[in-house]
Amino acid sequence: MTTFKLFRADTATALSLDYADAGIRAGFPSPAQDYISQSIDLNRELIEHPASTFYARVAGDSMSGEGIEENDILVIDKSIEPEHGDLAVCCLNGEFTLKRLCFTNHGRGVRLMPSNRRYRPIDINEGDDFVVWGIVLYTIKANRRRRLGSERWG
Secondary structure (H helix, E strand, C coil): CCCCCEEECCCCCCCEEEECCCCCCCCCCCCCCCCCCEEEEHHHHHCCCHHHEEEEECCCCCCHHHCCCCCCEEEEECCCCCCCCCEEEEEECCEEEEEEEEEEHHHCEEEEECCCCCCCCEECCCCCCEEEEEEEEEEECCCCCCCCCHHHHC
8 A cells, every 4th residue: 555644735825936828849849938928826726625635745656657656746635526537545444545546337336446567456345444535636746856768868
């Protein structure tokens, strides 16, 4: 199972940052903007329900197939109704885990799906103490860390 250290979202202050409103191209380069004309408030952008939003840091690699890695930060909303395919923080028999929700048996059953082939899906059984604790809306990750395959870039 995955362990999480949870943090309440602090929206008491604005978090206004410069914003390239024309976007950053990931394909062919475009002429550079001479100036940045807008700002963005990450609290407003990422948090719709402040009272039910939490952050957690990922520990473990069961979702690495989706690019969710150790130390990434999750933005979790506890007020969202879970749907099939959601990325969810679940509490199973007293332990937290991060998995994709898969509703089976016409919605009567639940399977928790990892994205790393080293882990098996977890079927929720009738006697399990299970709750979907919250739905992950965003993943924040550091991009300056060394990753598998990055050696090809020198």
